[in-house]
Amino acid sequence: MNNKKPLILITNDDGYKAKGLRCLVEVARNFGRVIVVAPEIGRSGMAHAITMRVPLTYELIENQDDYEFYSCSGTPADCVKIARFQILKQNPDFIFSGINHGSNASINVVYSGTMGAAMEGSISNIPSVGFSLLSHQPDADFSQAQKYIAQIIENVINNGLEPNICLNVNIPKISEHAYKGIKICHQTKGLWKESYIETADPWDRKSYWLKGDYNNLEPENTQSDEWALAHNYIAIVPVHIDLTHYNSIEILKKQGYEA
Amino acid sequence: MNNKKPLILITNDDGYKAKGLRCLVEVARNFGRVIVVAPEIGRSGMAHAITMRVPLTYELIENQDDYEFYSCSGTPADCVKIARFQILKQNPDFIFSGINHGSNASINVVYSGTMGAAMEGSISNIPSVGFSLLSHQPDADFSQAQKYIAQIIENVINNGLEPNICLNVNIPKISEHAYKGIKICHQTKGLWKESYIETADPWDRKSYWLKGDYNNLEPENTQSDEWALAHNYIAIVPVHIDLTHYNSIEILKKQGYEA
Secondary structure (H helix, E strand, O other): OOOOOOEEEEEOOOOOOOHHHHHHHHHHOOOOEEEEEEEOOOOOOOOOOOOOOOOEOEEEEEEEOOEEEEEEOOOHHHHHHHHHHHHOOOOOOEEEEEEEEOOOOHHHHHOOHHHHHHHHHHHOOOOEEEEEEOOOOOOOOOHHHHHHHHHHHHHHHHHOOOOOEEEEEEEOOOOHHHOOEEEEOEOOOEEEEEEEEEEEOOOOOEEEEEEEEEEEOOOOOOOEHHHHHHOOEEEEEEEEOOOEOOHHHHHHHOOOOEO | OOOOOOEEEEEOOOOOOOHHHHHHHHHHOOOOEEEEEEEOOOOOOOOOOOOOOOOEOEEEEEEEOOEEEEEEOOOHHHHHHHHHHHHOOOOOOEEEEEEEEOOOOHHHHHOOHHHHHHHHHHHOOOOEEEEEEOOOOOOOOOHHHHHHHHHHHHHHHHHOOOOOEEEEEEEOOOOHHHOOEEEEOEOOOEEEEEEEEEEEOOOOOEEEEEEEEEEEOOOOOOOEHHHHHHOOEEEEEEEEOOOEOOHHHHHHHOOOOEO
């Protein structure tokens, strides 16, 4: 083992068999020793969830000189924890999550297991990045984005990230020559307008599938990640884990609470 | 049905049988018509997770004139969505989540299903509050905090909250006369130092339980929620769902990306 090469942990939320994960591994192996710990099943929408009611299991799938590949029964955030505290027994130098099949721009970041894993890394000051391609197809072609993913990984390895910051990288699904570049953005204000599709199980009990349409509340804002993606830019949003809304502190103090 | 009374949705992450939920319902019924949609099993640590791979089910448990009580197979955030889009077919005026059995102060907010539900409400501008008591005991006595919970609920009903803001309320487990008041705070910088306890299932396969010790990185900061709790204050942190770290945008632009 060459200790000068950075140790890179890779995970995702689509599960260890996902094509996007394999593509990210392929890029990352040019930059260091790679260990993959990815969910054994798809864990989309798991956000920053951790497993508390049952113990976790993990399994070694592949083992080469500078490359280990595990599946784990937990969530993406669980994968980061079990990699650090049980499998590696040390911190990786970097954590890369994805490539997710589907967008994690705008409000999707709060539901995203891909970004839950990246945020988990940032809590412990491990520079972490979540990557997502705007296609839900299991067999999507990720190759056109690899050049840009390599550029972002190289930048993060060379420059690090600010304390407790991770990056949310979203990539439009277009042909390679159509990319206009990489744009630093804020999380677009937006939300899902949702409803449930009623269905019945084989015993005729009703059950309900969530469906929704995305509603962009600032479509003209050129600094938003959705604008960048709609205009063929790769969008990077710096994300932090201090959820405090500091401007509200003074407002609330006027409502009869303590300073 | 009296339409002048506010419509209050209550959920939690400890499940519909939890004592803390019943205590919150008792307080909230003084302020409006209450509908409860709570997870059918404990869903601690579920963060903002939503269910995407299986359909949801729900069940009416209790029905009175101004009070309905449902259990749901989903996460706390699912409970908010299914209440709005399927059960009520309208938005509640307020969402109160909890009372959680255990702290959601400091970094716990990012793992908390209780706060996932409150944040879910805030995305749609429904004034939402998560309440937590600093005791993991299933039979904890919540009565000593009811006066303060009523005060916070009354304030939110009378004043509303800023757009897309919810409140994270944590309550020390002390006797009623020991409370010093309610303090507006920021989320304490801190993290969990974790490890796994190895165990074996009945077929002798290894599995791993997460355990950890909380590490406060700013114990002397009198504006932090952990300081307030340690000094017998009820702590309120205003929480928002824009995860963008705006200060990092300028730093990243210097790394060769677009403006």
